[in-house]
Amino acid sequence: MYKHLFFDLDHTLWDFEKNSSESLAELYHSFELNSLNISELSAFQQEFSVVNRRYWSMLESNQITHEQLRRRRFRDTLINLGVDTDEAFGLKLNEAFLELLPQKSHLIDGAIEILDFLAPNYELHIISNGWQDVQARKIKSSKIEHYFGEVITNERAEARKPNKKIFDYALQVTKAQLSESIMIGDNYDADIMGAINANMDVVFYNPDNFEATQKPTFDIKQLIELKEIL
CATH class of the missing domain: 3.40.50.1000 (HAD superfamily/HAD-like)
Known part of the structure; x- marks a missing residue:
């Protein structure tokens, strides 16, 4: 048929979740996110997973653009974990993530x-x-x-x-x-x-x-x- x-x-x-977790672990260490009072890698991984899924859902329903997703998902992840950050740093993390992720x-x-x-x-x-x-x-x-x-x-x-x-x-x-x-x-x-x-x-x-x-x-x-x- x-x-x-x-x-x-x-x-x-x-396997996005497994590949993403590995990439996020590398980001956590290379950007020394523990110095920003994110004491647990698992908290960073879990919060990003929640934020990323929400942003992709918004993208697929045409509420945001690809560019907004790229600029905001890491910024929002950090803000939700109590880090005072801006869109520029979030975008820097996103660019590093998109370099690491496809290698998995x-x-x-x-x-x-x-x-x-x-x-x-x-x-x-x-x-x-x-x-x-x-x-x-x-x-x-x-x-x-x-x-x-x-x-x-x-x-x-x-x-x-x-x-x-x-x-x-x-x-x-x-x-x-x-x-x-x-x-x-x-x-x-x-x-x-x-x-x-x-x-x-x-x-x-x-x-x-x-x-x-x-x-x-x-x-x-x-x-x-x-x-x-x-």
């Missing part, structure tokens, strides 16, 4: 096994809201670039998930038929609702048992479950 599989990258194949290579459990299983029989692609250069480096660092035909980002499509335009663009550049395509992602608002709004079948990678108000075509807890669907 399906010929083209469109994967989200972060949190679906590429941790993947979600089962990612390589399922990609090896699917690659001989399907055309595999990425649809991501991340930055083109950053996502390309993540894919290269984790040695999965050979699996994918197209890597489609908001920069290429001039739209981001859940906007239908990015899905239409993906179908256009891959020469895929809607009826032969399926989206696989972890983000309910961006990946699942985006695909539903584009009338594309969708697999919800849902390890946290999120209660979906609109049911996806398929719901899985582990990537390896794709073997039962595809």
Whole structure:
């Protein structure tokens, strides 16, 4: 039934949380954030995770721009931890983070096994809201670039998930038929609702048992479950 599989990258194949935690640890030490009265690395990592998810949610609902996200997420993280800082220092941290992060290579459990299983029989692609250069480096660092035909980002499509335009663009550049395509992602608002709004079948990678108000075509807890669907 399906010929083209469109994967989200972060949190679906590429283990953003693990890679981010490693990068944040390096930032914490190299910028000596303990001297700013952030006594626990774990507090810095946890607060950034909360702030970053909130900002990405705002970005995907068009409440902020990419540039605002880049400038504010570290500033807000530090302010929430009681540090008197400004946007310039937050941007400096963000630039260092974006240099470190794509060098990391941790993947979600089962990612390589399922990609090896699917690659001989399907055309595999990425649809991501991340930055083109950053996502390309993540894919290269984790040695999965050979699996994918197209890597489609908001920069290429001039739209981001859940906007239908990015899905239409993906179908256009891959020469895929809607009826032969399926989206696989972890983000309910961006990946699942985006695909539903584009009338594309969708697999919800849902390890946290999120209660979906609109049911996806398929719901899985582990990537390896794709073997039962595809």
